[in-house]
Amino acid sequence: MGxxxxxxxxxxxxxxxAGYFAQHYLPPPxxxxxxxxxxxxxxxxxxxxxxxxKVDILEAQDGHKCIPSVVAYSDDGILVGYKAVAQSEHxxxxxxxxxxxxxxxxxxxxxxxxxxKTYPFMLEADEHGMxxxxxxxxxxxxxxxxxxxxxxxxxFLKNAAVQNLTSPVTKVVMSVPAEFDxxxxxxxxxxxxxxxxxxFRIINEPTAAALAYGLHTKPSLSNVLxxxxxxxxxxxxxxxxxxxxxxxxxxxxxxxLGGEDFNERLHSYLKTVIEKRHKQSLxxxxxxxxxxxxxxxxxxxxxxxxHTFLSIHLHSLGKNSLFQERITRSKFEELNSDxxxxxxxxxxxxxKATNLPPxxxxxxxxxxxxxxxxxxxxxxQEFFNKKPNTNIDPELAVAMGVSVQAGIIGGMWPLTVSxxxxxxxxxxxxxx
Numbered sequence: 001m002g003x004x005x006x007x008x009x010x011x012x013x014x015x016x017x018a019g020y021f022a023q024h025y026l027p028p029p030x031x032x033x034x035x036x037x038x039x040x041x042x043x044x045x046x047x048x049x050x051x052x053x054k055v056d057i058l059e060a061q062d063g064h065k066c067i068p069s070v071v072a073y074s075d076d077g078i079l080v081g082y083k084a085v086a087q088s089e090h091x092x093x094x095x096x097x098x099x100x101x102x103x104x105x106x107x108x109x110x111x112x113x114x115x116x117k118t119y120p121f122m123l124e125a126d127e128h129g130m131x132x133x134x135x136x137x138x139x140x141x142x143x144x145x146x147x148x149x150x151x152x153x154x155x156f157l158k159n160a161a162v163q164n165l166t167s168p169v170t171k172v173v174m175s176v177p178a179e180f181d182x183x184x185x186x187x188x189x190x191x192x193x194x195x196x197x198x199x200f201r202i203i204n205e206p207t208a209a210a211l212a213y214g215l216h217t218k219p220s221l222s223n224v225l226x227x228x229x230x231x232x233x234x235x236x237x238x239x240x241x242x243x244x245x246x247x248x249x250x251x252x253x254x255x256x257l258g259g260e261d262f263n264e265r266l267h268s269y270l271k272t273v274i275e276k277r278h279k280q281s282l283x284x285x286x287x288x289x290x291x292x293x294x295x296x297x298x299x300x301x302x303x304x305x306x307h308t309f310l311s312i313h314l315h316s317l318g319k320n321s322l323f324q325e326r327i328t329r330s331k332f333e334e335l336n337s338d339x340x341x342x343x344x345x346x347x348x349x350x351x352k353a354t355n356l357p358p359x360x361x362x363x364x365x366x367x368x369x370x371x372x373x374x375x376x377x378x379x380x381q382e383f384f385n386k387k388p389n390t391n392i393d394p395e396l397a398v399a400m401g402v403s404v405q406a407g408i409i410g411g412m413w414p415l416t417v418s419x420x421x422x423x424x425x426x427x428x429x430x431x432x
Contacts, residue, residue, distance in 0.1 A: 032410035033171040033200055034161050035402030037208070038150055038188065040100040041231025041258070042066040042369070044399045045157040047165065048407025055212075055400045055407075058164040060157055066395055070097045071152045073137050073144075080156045089285040092120035094135045098232065099149035101255075102131040104180075104187030150191035158195055172197040173406040175398050178204040178237050178248050179428040200409050206237035207246045207421055208401025209367045212392055216244045223249075225350070225361045227388070228398075229343060229376065230368035232258040235428075236346040238354055238361075245420045250354040251428040252346035257339065259299070259370040265335040266327070267295045274314070274323055284316035302329045303372045333375045340375050344383055345431050353429065364388035369395040 031047035044066040046057040057065045060081070067081030072088065072095040079087065088095040098119070106129040107115070116123050122134035124143075133149075135142040154172075161169045176188050189199045203211075206226035215221055221241050228235040235253040239246050270291060274282050282288065294312050301308035307328045313321045333340065351358060364384060370376065371394045380388050392400060 031165065031407070033173060033406035034158070034169055035173045035175075035208075035399060035404070035406040036154060036157055036192070037175050037205075037399035037402060038100060038154060038191070039066075039069055039230060039398070040098060040233055041069055041260070042395065043069045043153050043157060044396065045161050046396075046399045046403035047161070048403045048410075050407075055403045056164075057396045057399050057403075058161055060160040066399075067153075067156070068097070069100065069153055070095060071099075071149045072096070073135050073142070075138050078152060080152060089289040093122065094137060096121055096133055096144070096149050099146040102146040103150055103191070104130075104147070104184035106130055106183075147187045147191040147194070150188065151194040154192050154197065155195035158197060170196070170198060171200055171406075171410075173200055173402045173409065174202045175205045175208045175402045176202055177235060178206055178251055179235075179253075201405065203402060203405055204237075204246075204248065204421060205235075205367070205398045205401075206239055206248070206365075208399075208405065209365050209397045210239060210241060210246065210401070211404045212397045212400035213363075213365055213389055215241055215363060215365075216246075219243065221362050223356065223361050224363045224365060225347070226365045226367060227343075227347065227371065227380065228367040229370040230258050231260050231370070232256070234258060234343060234346060236350050238350050238356070245422055247422040248424045248426050250350040251426055252349040252353070252431055253428060254342060254346060254431050256432055257342055258368075261339055262332075262336050262370065262373070263292070263295050263299060265339070266299065266332060267292055269331075269335055270295065270310070270325065270327075273325060274317075277323075278317050278320060280317070282314065282316065284314070287314040287316050290314060298327050299332070299373075302327070302332050303374060305329070329374070336375075340373075340379060342431075343376055344379060346429070347380075347383065349429050349431060358384045361386075365397070366390055366394045367397045 035046045037044055044057050044060060046055055048055050059065055060067045062082060068085050070081065070084040072079040072084035072091055074091060074094065084095055107125055112123060112125050124132050124134055126132055132143045132145055135144065158169050172192055174188055174192055176185055185202050189202060192199045205228060209226050210216060210224055215224055224239045224241050226237045226239060233253065233255050234257045237248055238250040240249050271282055290312050294310050298308050298310055307326060309326055311324045314323055315321055361384060364386065366388050377388065
């Protein structure tokens with residue numbers, strides 16, 4: 001019996017020593033599963049690294065970690081991300097964006113008619129009321145579905161991951177809005193499958209954000225408010241967090257409020273300035289696209305500086321083609337003051353629906369690139385009398401969270417706690 005215990009003890013010790021030496025002296029294993037955030041406006045892919053516990057959001061295109069969720073069909077082929085955006089003014093009918101809004105969703109004829117007024121590309125519904133895009137490529141009419149657009153973006157990100165990791169990528173954890181029903185989740189899964197990826201799990205975006213911040217490891221937490229303000233939508237979710245368990249208690253949002261709306265206010269203002277200064281209308285598509293890109297850069301610069309200087313050439317203005325303008329943060333805030341105030345509306349709605357006063361929120365997490373805007377952060381801080389958590393780049397928070405979950409599922413030590421999302425019947429309250 002004594003010999004048996006000695007052998008057993010020696011075997012256990014050998015296993016521990018092997019694990020110790022493996023962690024300290026052998027190269028860490030390649031990530032087995034990637035995490036993908038397929039966003040309405042931007043998308044990105046990340047991985048969790050064993051040993052270091054580091055999450056990397058991988059470079060996807062021309063030095064960018066996030067790419068626009070845009071796909072364009074041209075006579076020369078299919079373009080994705082920034083390259084699709086660059087040609088959008090010349091090819092609006094075949095440049096598709098916002099596909100996530102349509103994936104796995106059924107629309108009535110009336111809803112479709114309203115939607116068509118807001119998009120330059122052609123929409124039609126199939127016999128089930130699901131959207132198809134009608135394209136014209138090489139003088140030939142084609143039809144693609146939202147999941148096809150999603151699949152193209154996912155495949156692009158998968159290939160970027162392969163280049164970064166120099167190893168095959170076949171498995172993924174995906175994120176979706178908490179409001180997505182089973183049909184929308186199934187079509188998201190189908191998009192990934194069509195891109196050659198096996199979907200191990202689909203988790204809610206607010207849960208992913210909480211994972212990115214490590215909130216599942218803080219036993220003292222209970223109520224976490226996730227405010228997600230992206231390029232085109234605002235979503236507010238109240239989570240109850242107990243260890244690795246997440247329960248969505250309330251959801252509210254505005255599907256027509258985001259960074260693009262803030263851009264549009266500044267774009268419209270500058271267009272008026274240009275037309276008054278040069279006494280001619282600015283209608284040239286290339287010039288409008290140049291101005292639109294400059295506006296996006298200006299908005300980003302104003303998050304870290306109280307002013308920025310815009311200098312662009314607009315060839316339709318002739319000899320006086322150079323347009324220069326100093327833009328202040330205060331002017332940007334003035335142009336968008338009513339829109340910024342709308343950020344508080346769904347927050348109040350969620351708290352009212354769950355009977356929680358602001359002081360009972362333990363943690364406020366910001367997600368989405370538009371939460372970088374200082375005025376947005378100021379309004380949120382003033383409402384709660386508490387600083388929101390901004391330790392992670394809000395644009396990357398969801399991707400980091402799904403990457404953490406991918407690492408957990410893939411057994412990439414030292415992770416041990418997995419996210420468990422409890423079922424909920426909570427419906428999102430729309431505020432438009």
